[in-house]
Amino acid sequence: MSRGTGHDGLDAVLAAVSNGDLEAAAQRCRQITTEEPEFALGHHYLGTVLSLSGDADAARAASLRAVDIDPSLYKAHFNLGVMAEGADDGEALDRYRTVLELSPDHFGALINLGNVLSRLGDYDEAIRRFSRAAELEPKNPLPHNNLGSALLRYDKPEQAVRSLRKALSIDPTYDEARLNLASALNAAGQPGEAVRILERHLETSPAHAEAENALGVIARDNGDMQSAKAWFRAAVSHRPDYALAYGNLADVARLKADDPVFADLLAVRNDLPEGGTDRIALDFACAGVFDRSGMYEEAFAALMAANRARRSRVPFDPARRRNQIDRLVRHFSGTGKPAATGTSMTAPVRPVFIVGMPRSGTTLLEQMLCAHDAITTVGENRKLGDSVSALWSRLGTSYPAGLDDLPQSELARLADEYIDHLAKAANGHTFVIDKMPNNYLHVGLICRLFPTARVIHMRRDPADNCLSLLFADFGTRMGYSYDQQELSEAFRDYVRLADCWDTCFGDRMLAVQYEHLVAEPEPGISRVLDYLGLEFDPACLRPHDRDDHIRTASVIQVRQPINTSSVGRWRRYEKLLSPAILGLRKSSPVGVKE
Helix, strand or coil: CCCCHHHHHHHHHHHHHHCCCHHHHHHHHHHHHHHCCCCHHHHHHHHHHHHHHCCHHHHHHHHHHHHHHCCCCHHHHHHHHHHHCCCCHHHHHHHHHHHHHHCCCCHHHHHHHHHHHHHHCCHHHHHHHHHHHHHHCCCCHHHHHHHHHHHHHCCCHHHHHHHHHHHHHHCCCCHHHHHHHHHHHHHCCCHHHHHHHHHHHHHHCCCCHHHHHHHHHHHHHCCCHHHHHHHHHHHHHHCCCCHHHHHHHHHHCCCCCCCHHHHHHHHHHHCCCCCCHHHHHHHHHHHHHHHHCCCHHHHHHHHHHHHHHHHHHCCCCHHHHHHHHHHHHHHHHHHCCCCCCCCCCCCCCEEEEEECCCCCCHHHHHHHHHCCCCEEECCCCCHHHHHHHHHHHHHCCCCCCCHHHCCHHHHHHHHHHHHHHHHHHHCCCCEEEECCHHHHHHHHHHHHHCCCCEEEEEECCHHHHHHHHHCCCCCCCCHHHHCHHHHHHHHHHHHHHHHHHHHHHCCCEEEEEHHHHHHCHHHHHHHHHHHHCCCCCHHHHCHHHCCCCCCCCCCCHHHCCCCCCCCCHHHHHCCCCCHHHHCHHHHCCCCCCC
């Protein structure tokens, strides 16, 4: 088959690019596309050359023309995906998926799609894409590193460690993988090894700001706030535009507006484009600084800017969440209290589930309880939620409608796997806490699977709870928490489900009101210990003395003595919060009874 003269001209384009003469390459491409206006590959080459030249608009126009002529030209779709990243991640997703439809094992599309998915919080698909890329190029460290990073963000640190070690075994000089490995080891409860890796890195790369920031995070997570401040200060001194380290320093040092460091932070923030990841981080940091300084209008303005920008980048479907709550309420209200059908009464450990809305005080209660020598924790653990999702996916049924149709053997297997998971972390303790707040979605299943489990529902004033959520940057998680209207609706849905659990399982659950617990800690924690069948331990009143590893949004607060400073905080923002949030105090009196 003969080919058009345009193909012959492409060799000259490649030669010009190889010689660094992009202007000549672009001129030759334009000559080709003028002579053969329907030659899709010529437009694709033109788009590539213009992109290399920095002419983004013209590059995009040429690439669009290429796929308009030939929709199967996957190389042009790939280029359009690269151009769209950051500005329009939705288009980037579509372009990369089109590439993979046309060329299923396109390595670059697998990597880039995984990266975009990770930014948007779709870690399930990101992990699948990176895993496939690693299968295609097992000796390339890049997919192993990116897979490890996605696994870490998905709270699977042990698996992340394995992938990152693989990346470093292929390329021991891969700095990004080394820093990611240190973060994964810290998340997996191995901060000592993480610190050693970073300290060795600093021996060969002194003043490496990213390593210093990582050491600060490890110190913070393990309760050494003085070291954390020192590392964050070092990071910003060696990289004055390091937004993430500035945000960490503002939080750990509890900066106020009159601190000279805050002036530096503001200068960095004001130079950043609105809506970008670094700008969002510093807007949240500014909100905290202004709040601590009593500058509430300034705090709220920064807070709303951060939340608007974050919400624009986070996929969240309110209708889907509401439908999920509707199904749970409908199913369990209709079936009533199911019989326990999971583990036996003689399980090796007794699970304690602390559930509730995020930022309701679950971490404080966890740390108070873990001061007791009979109790330990697995933190915010995904095991139960992941197991449930895998079960329904494998059996092809829906949750919770298919629950009653599942064989007893499947329920028993699910329960036994979870108990085995807790037993590995028990280390001789009788009770193991799982404080994933969103397990409140699974209370019905929990009560069915685990007859010896204890379920503690942490409740908090709705306006304070919602304000605390607005001040927290959960990244791509908690998509409902970045918009006041959506947050108020999510809270109402949570209350509906909580009422359902109270009706069906009230005799197996204990409600704990955050305000009561911090106002009178001793009777409050004594009541919880009595529910667990344990004697009071004075150490439970000093959770701030513990040096446990903590990675939740409450990492700073729980390092302080128990106090009531967060009670009634909403009143400082009463004129600024939406009626939808303030109205929750009248219509959602969750937790007033104990």
